[in-house]
Amino acid sequence: xxxxxxxxIPFQGVSLPDRTWPDKTTTQPPIxxxxxxxxxxxxxxxxxxxxxxxxxxxxxxxxGFKEIEVGFPSASETEYEILRTLIEDHYIPDDVTIxxxxxxxxxxxxxxxxxxxxxxxxxxxxYNSTSTLQRKVVFDKEMDGITKIAVDGAKLIRELTEKExxxxxxxxxxxxxxxxxxxxxxxYAVEICEAVLDTLGATAEKPVIINLPSTVEMSTPNTYxxxxxYFCRKLKDRSRAxxxxxxxxxxxxxVAAAELALMAGGERVEGTLFGNxxxxxxxxxxxxxxxxxxxxxxxxxxxxxxxxxxxICESVTKMKVHERHPYAGELVFTAFSxxxxxxxxxxxxxxxxxxxxxxxxxxxxxxxxDIHREYEPVxxxxxxxxxxxxxxxxxxxxxxxxxxxxxxxxxxxxKEAADQYGDELSASQIVELxxxxxxxxxxxxxxxxxxxxxxxxxxxxxxxxxxxxxxAGGTDVHIIGSGNGPIDAFFSALHKIGVDGYSFINYHEHxxxxxxxxxxxxxxxxxxxxxxxxxxxxxHPNINTASLLGIINAINRSEKSLEK
Numbered sequence: 001x002x003x004x005x006x007x008x009i010p011f012q013g014v015s016l017p018d019r020t021w022p023d024k025t026t027t028q029p030p031i032x033x034x035x036x037x038x039x040x041x042x043x044x045x046x047x048x049x050x051x052x053x054x055x056x057x058x059x060x061x062x063x064g065f066k067e068i069e070v071g072f073p074s075a076s077e078t079e080y081e082i083l084r085t086l087i088e089d090h091y092i093p094d095d096v097t098i099x100x101x102x103x104x105x106x107x108x109x110x111x112x113x114x115x116x117x118x119x120x121x122x123x124x125x126x127y128n129s130t131s132t133l134q135r136k137v138v139f140d141k142e143m144d145g146i147t148k149i150a151v152d153g154a155k156l157i158r159e160l161t162e163k164e165x166x167x168x169x170x171x172x173x174x175x176x177x178x179x180x181x182x183x184x185x186x187x188y189a190v191e192i193c194e195a196v197l198d199t200l201g202a203t204a205e206k207p208v209i210i211n212l213p214s215t216v217e218m219s220t221p222n223t224y225x226x227x228x229x230y231f232c233r234k235l236k237d238r239s240r241a242x243x244x245x246x247x248x249x250x251x252x253x254x255v256a257a258a259e260l261a262l263m264a265g266g267e268r269v270e271g272t273l274f275g276n277x278x279x280x281x282x283x284x285x286x287x288x289x290x291x292x293x294x295x296x297x298x299x300x301x302x303x304x305x306x307x308x309x310x311x312i313c314e315s316v317t318k319m320k321v322h323e324r325h326p327y328a329g330e331l332v333f334t335a336f337s338x339x340x341x342x343x344x345x346x347x348x349x350x351x352x353x354x355x356x357x358x359x360x361x362x363x364x365x366x367x368x369x370d371i372h373r374e375y376e377p378v379x380x381x382x383x384x385x386x387x388x389x390x391x392x393x394x395x396x397x398x399x400x401x402x403x404x405x406x407x408x409x410x411x412x413x414x415k416e417a418a419d420q421y422g423d424e425l426s427a428s429q430i431v432e433l434x435x436x437x438x439x440x441x442x443x444x445x446x447x448x449x450x451x452x453x454x455x456x457x458x459x460x461x462x463x464x465x466x467x468x469x470x471x472a473g474g475t476d477v478h479i480i481g482s483g484n485g486p487i488d489a490f491f492s493a494l495h496k497i498g499v500d501g502y503s504f505i506n507y508h509e510h511x512x513x514x515x516x517x518x519x520x521x522x523x524x525x526x527x528x529x530x531x532x533x534x535x536x537x538x539x540h541p542n543i544n545t546a547s548l549l550g551i552i553n554a555i556n557r558s559e560k561s562l563e564k
Contacts, residue, residue, distance in 0.1 A: 443556025
């Protein structure tokens with residue numbers, strides 16, 4: 001690729017050595033304007049039909065957008081009719097302003113004013129391309145000729161606005177975009193925008209939206225921020241303009257460009273849900289807004305039901321939101337890496353133990369529940385997963401809190417199963433595997449009727465007695481043993497039928513249900529005759545019986561491993 005790169009001209013940004021934006025932070029949301037119905041729609045292989053546009057419009061309203069660009073009504077009869085339906089069938093709430101786009105051409109401007117009649121609040125968004133390349137290649141005009149197009153368009157729009165307001169009282173605002181702003185000499189962008197502001201009679205009391213689009217993303221995000229700060233500094237009477245940003249994503253940096261440009265003076269953002277738009281798309285408002293949310297800034301947009309919004313967008317656009325898309329992707333709240341799984345599990349435990357008022361879970365920058373995502377799929381298990389992941393699934397799925405010492409053993413069992421399966425294991429598969437390996441496992445020994453009682457006349461180290469039936473190799477045997485507790489007494493009884501070489505290491509237990517039908521689960525750790533450790537699990541309403549069942553389970557599992 002050495003020779004082809006010579007044909008590309010490096011981008012030259014503005015000189016701004018005293019830039020101030022890097023020292024600023026975003027503390028409040030911008031004015032949001034959705035352009036899904038216009039910019040996003042024109043980028044689709046199959047543009048939305050009327051019912052799809054109406055569904056998306058009502059969804060945008062529910063999310064909280066107060067400014068929505070609904071189309072390019074002068075471009076086609078379909079766009080015109082959709083706008084008329086929104087107005088005539090009263091889809092537009094009184095506190096929502098519709099925005100319509102139009103080129104700075106007289107016949108298109110007049111058609112646009114026809115299309116918006118009857119609306120209450122309207123932004124007339126007009127534009128013409130100002131970039132060096134477009135002037136040279138497309139229009140073959142000098143700067144004066146390009147400025148005349150913009151000013152002539154502004155004159156006509158102001159004239160038609162005054163007539164419409166006098167007739168209907170419609171609330172009409174103005175927006176002007178020097179299209180391809182990032183490819184325009186910034187001083188010239190200031191010059192043409194000032195000419196438009198003068199023509200429209202902009203004041204601090206009635207400001208005009210000046211939209212500065214990164215129509216084609218041509219440089220790094222910091223360069224866009226420099227252009228925005230430079231523009232804001234140079235613009236005369238800054239208070240008469242609302243600086244709007246319209247970043248595209250050609251370099252994959254649209255969100256970053258918007259975030260830095262807001263620090264540089266931007267006050268408004270035009271974008272789409274999930275970044276739909278021409279080529280690589282517009283700035284993704286979902287990501288941008290939820291990034292603010294995770295920094296304690298209320299974006300004033302409601303993405304709490306992110307899956308429902310995603311489903312609607314996928315249905316109307318016929319495009320799938322990527323599995324790794326920030327916040328909304330199917331896999332963004334999953335962790336396959338073992339170390340990640342362990343850290344997430346510990347984070348949830350820390351939150352529960354400390355009742356922290358802050359969200360403090362490693363690897364999860366947002367609480368999935370805040371956007372109605374579920375905790376269950378946070379940990380996903382495959383052959384690459386670590387020892388703590390399977391334990392976390394058991395905790396979340398059935399409320400089993402496996403002791404830390406047991407994690408390696410069960411994790412190894414799960415890893416072997418995932419290797420054989422060749423894919424990730426679902427939570428139900430992991431629970432089924434646990435039950436098969438522990439709870440439901442039937443081996444050589446089975447515990448029958450029994451009782452544990454105190455013998456007050458015995459010495460202190462043998463005052464607990466186990467008496468009961470154990471099935472060994474299919475034969476019922478009645479055994480008795482004594483010790484300094486139920487577990488010690490049970491081992492003493494097992495010794496009498498030749499079960500030797502096992503020693504008790506530790507046990508953990510907890511309730512797994514409540515009320516009159518409550519049960520306890522016991523996790524028993526034994527040392528085997530070869531010195532290695534093994535776990536057993538017992539479940540029973542009586543905690544002592546659960547422990548004895550756990551011992552039998554561990555011994556049976558040990559003998560199974562010896563058979564292998």
